[in-house]
Amino acid sequence: MRDGRRCCVHIHNVFPYCYVEYRGALDEHAVQAYTKRLARALNAAFATSLPPSLVQPQHQYIAAIHLCKAKLFYGYHDRWSYFLKISYTNPALRMRLSAFLEQGRAMHTFQPYEAHLQYHLQWMLDYKVFGCDWIFFEHAISLPRCTSCRVEVHAQAHDILNRRVNHASDSQASPSSFPDDPVVPSLRALWKQYRERRAQFHMGPPPSLTGERSVDASDRVWDATSRMLCQWEDRVGQAPAGPASPSPLDAHVPVAYDTVELFHEMRPSTAQVETCSSSTLTPSTLVVPSTPSMNSSAPISTPQPRIKSRRGTSSLYSFHAPPLSCTELDQTWSQYSLLPIEYQTCHYTSTADVPRHHGFSTALDGLEAFRGRSSRLSRAVGRIPRWQWAHAPPSNAQVSAWLAPKIGTQPIILPTPNSQESGPSEKKFLSTLCIEVLVHTRGEHVPDPQQDPISCIAYTWMEEADNSTTGYVYSSGVLLVSEERVKLALPILTVPSERALLDKLVSLVRSWDPDILAGYDVSRSSWGLLANRALAAYGIDMAQELGRMHGAKDYCGRSVLNVWRLMSTHIALSQYTLEHVVLHVLHERSPVYSWATTTAWMQSRQATDKERALSYALRRVKYCALLLAKAEVLLRTAEFARMYGVDFFSVLSRGSQFRVESVVLRITKPRSFMLPSPSRAQVGRQNAPECIPLVMEPLANMYHSPVIVLDFQSLYPSIMMAYNICYSTCLGRIAPFKGTYKLGFTDYTPDGHTLRALRDDVYLLPNGLAFVKPHIREGVLPRMLREVLSARVMTKHTLRAMHMHRGMQKRLQAQQLALKLLANVTYGYCGATFSGRMPCVEIADSIVQAGRETLEHAMSLVEQTPEWGAELVYGDTDSLFVHVPGRSKDDAFRIGREIAERVSALHPAPVLLRLEKVYQPSLLVSKKRYAGYRFDSPQQARAVLDVKGLEMIRRDGHAVQRRLQEACIRLLFDTRDLSAVKRYCQRQWTKLYAGQISPHLLIISRQVRLVYASQASLPPGAVVAMRQHRLFGLAPHDGERVPYLIIHGAPTSKLQDLAIAPSELSTYPLHMAYYVQRTILPVLDRILGLVGVNVYAWHDAMPRTSNTRASWSLAPSCHWA
Secondary structure, eight states: OTOOEEEEEEEEEEOOOOEEEEOOOOOOHHHHHHHHHHHHHHHHHHHSSSOOGOOTTTTOEEEEEEEEEEESSSSSOSOOEEEEEEESSSSHHHHHHHHHHTOOOOSOOOOOTTSSHHHHHHHHHTTTTTSSSEEESSSBBBBOOOOOOSSEEEGGGBHHHHHHHHHHHTOOBBBBBBBSSOSSSSHHHHHHHHHHHHHHHHHOOOOSOOOOOOOOOOOOOOOOHHHHHHHHHHHHHHOOOOOOOOOOGGGSOEEEEEEEGGGGGOOOOOGGGOOOOOGGGGGTTTEEOOOOOOOOOOOOOOOOOOOOOOOOOTOOOOOOOOOOOHHHHHHHTGGOOSSSSOOOOOSSSSSSSSSSETEEOOOOOOOOOOOOSSSHHHHOEEEEEEOOOOOOOOHHHHHHHHTTTTTOOOSSOOGGGGOOOOOOOOOOOOEEEEEEEEESSSSTTTOOOTEEEEEEEEEEEEEEEESSOOOOOEEEEEEEEOOOOEEEEOEEEEEEEEEHHHHHHHHHHHOOOEEEEEEHHHHHHHHHHHHHHHHHOOOOHHHHTTTSBBBBOOSSEEEEEEEEHHHHHOOOOOOOOOHHHHHHTTTTOOOEOHHHHHHHHHOOHHHHHHHHHHHHHHHHHHHHHHHHHHHHHHHHHHHHHHHHHOOOHHHHHHHHHHHHHHHHHHHTTTTTEEEEEOHHHHHSSSOOOOOOOOBBOOOOOOEOOOOOEEEHHHHHHHHHHHHTTOOGGEEEESSSSBBBBBTTTOOOOOOOOHHHHTTTTTEEOOTSEEEEEEOOOHHHHHHHHHHHHHHHHHHHHHHTTTTTTTTHHHHHHHHHHHHHHHHHHHHHHHOTTOOOSSSSHHHHHHHHHHHHHHHHHHHHHTOOOGOOOOEEEETTTTTEEEEEOOHHHHHHHHHHHHHHHHTTTTTTTTEEEEEEEEEEEEEEEEEEEEEEEEESSSOOSOEEEEEEGGGGSSSSSSSHHHHHHHHHHHHHHHHHBHHHHHHHHHHHHHHHTTSSSSGGGOEEEEEOOOOSSSSSTOHHHHHHHHHHHHHHHHOOOOOOOEEEBBBBBOOOOOOOEEEOOOOGGHHHHGEHHHHIIIHHHHHHHHHHHHGGHHHHHHTTOOOOSSEEEOOOOOOSSSEHH
16 A cells, blocks of 8 residues: 555456357347357356366356457458457366367357466456556455455455546557557556656657658568569459448447446446546545657868969960878778788797698798898986885785774665655565575485474565665564573574474564565475475465465465576576575675584584574575665566566566567557467467578688677567568468468458458568558557657666666666567567467568568678678678778778668668677677677777677586686787787696696586486486485476586596586596596687687697696585685
């Protein structure tokens, strides 16, 4: 609620539903007879399919069936179609009902519509409810409580004002046109906030998304345009006649969107609400959150050479030829096959390092011999003007005194003074409870809920600060099982037994009422372990006790977050242990103690040992909360939920198609478009994709001259907007494929009247599909993408202007990220041919082939323009890599801008080619693998190393491999000295063979699966995980990255037999020959081979050593991350 209190609202009379198409007569008696037969058939199908224990006599599974009308969304349809809305009583019957309709178990076979939508999403769509946003009620009553919330009310569905508030702006919506205001509901509030901030902070208007462009999409000529025009004319001329005129009873059939109100009681007509501001709501309204001209000057004349005269009758006067200017000289380089700039290439500074081939020595060309004319230079004697004493290094005492104020401090409130916002607070009142459990284990085994009791629970309560900051307030403590009162310098609450410990935790959860229950590893050391122990020892269902609803299961009303899973999606690391993530996110090192060590401390009679164990648990649970705050998981998820219109947990648990569909449905439902629900079999029967993106094989080399990288800005969304590509605008194929006009999973053939009316109002795409132009019908997807990308441009413009407001910056950053992800995955919604919710492979092919030809035309323009002197070295989907030999960095940026402007002018808006960066020097290794020194602007003095796809940024190797490759690339770029690279590599290999490299840098981490097809060929990580499970009971998670090392063994040993866990290192030597020859040399050879270096020859030239293995000793109970 507005004051921060949690409220539970029970909403009544909301039924799940789906649609089927109705092809019968519109006569009232015919419709009623048909719906009655259908209802009886469905009820009978449910009764016969359910188990006898679940069947109730005379129970009605179908609540109601209503006739309505809508326009089909899958393909262009300009006439109404009639549907039966089937409302049923139990949301759990959704999949069963869909199967009945598809299999013909009720009357005959039906194609279900909107049957794949979940119950909660249907309710949120119909009543304009958004995740992590406000919901308004006109009337609510209090009844006996059945939850643990402080405020609990009941309301009818028709009391929700959100639908009436937003329905006023959508009531006149037409499927063929859109209003000027945003049609994506979540963006209306975003633009309103932007206008308020713009007036408050005096910001200028955001840049335009499309810009000025005179090219029309109809003028675009594809490679097969002439052939497609002939096929289109044949298709229009051979089209069959149109259907019969609509029934006169059509006006009495309600549209599908209005059928929601058929379950509502008759309401007074004065209930229309125009705005959603709280000032228009009556005092009885309940508001609760839905989830926790320049003057020209005269030209200046240039001085002319004086004309000399000669006496004579045949005198001739002429001008002296002026010398060439710098610009004219620059234009003559190509006439003599010369480069304007000769960049230094890779070379050897030591002649002994130059490789010999067939007995001859190869060397770089130098200057010819010449005789110097200058006299011998005199060497001046260097002098030092004065001496000065250097500062003595600090002593140990001085260092300790300097570190004393910093040791032991822990921030409790994260915000800084700069995070204060000038506007009103937008806090979501989300609260989180994190716990960490300590267990008395047996030896080195991990906790077993069946045998090991819980000794203590460390917790951290986390909620937003009361002021208008984006920081959090933390409160930590310990629940300890102890017969005696413990006096330590820690917040401790003792209980006499383990059962009392569980009861106390349940009491605290019900008292604090958190929205989120979090733990770093829920199943091993947090809520999951706690629930398993309570069930095994006392028969208590903690998932039911800790939920908000009495008697419900699965923590009803609260979200359970597994923090390590969240971190694995937010940050790319080789391992995801708590200490490893804390090191890279919070930049703090922390020790790791085994379960046996903490158990020994807890059972010790020394107070210092118990304090050490409790402090360790408290530190781990505080880190869990701090990671959630630092990674902005809660803030980002809340903004995503509000932007996509889904609930909080669905943002984390559902995929990208679910998000796109939620936004699309909020546009289509008010306009009465009907979306089909294809089955897995229908999706599988689609045609195979015919078009693939253009990914060239690069000209692998090291380039010393600049390489220009140009990128089409949001290519696939831009193509969808430029050519109005959408389900609702598609007229299907212009020529039959295998004798049919198949579109996706349906056979779509528009009537002849429609085709003849749209003869000249279509776009023909290069794969042979036709789409109507926007003035006929603007597509839903293009309109949605235009609004999303415009809102993102606005958000980024505001983000740059609000650099002093840190709290608002975080929120704006989350909003623009949500918009970016939505735009990027819209194409995938159309092209998901395996797991798609509503795919269409032909529409996806249209987008891909249009993007491919757009990139090809840009490549042709670059190669056919001689004044640029450029060569194309690589192309990938929407990017161009253009090499300009002998040009400077400034010239590269100038040429790049000219290419971008020339290409953009040839395409309709908003297709835009953008100069992204310039590499100098650079390495092109293979597809999607390259590296270079990046310059983002001509004014940038110092370059940044940019790497894509190479091992130095991958996680499947080890640290030595990554560091060695990065050092070689930097040394090669900075010096071009291959001798220096050789000396560095041999020096590092010598250290490895001598055992002078820390073993932590040689740990390899790979993902493991829970199930493998063959146990005989398991990867090394899986073998290590199985051994840990067998010895200590530590079962791996699916997708967990398991660390391992490779030890020395017999030459015939399999690699999986040589893999060990890092904790076993003290008893085995490492296999250094494997690490160098199998993991490091191939990585370096791919890079240095481009400049003619044989890395294996460098390795073989090293002095031989017999020490190919090395041993280390690690403490068994503790190590540092």
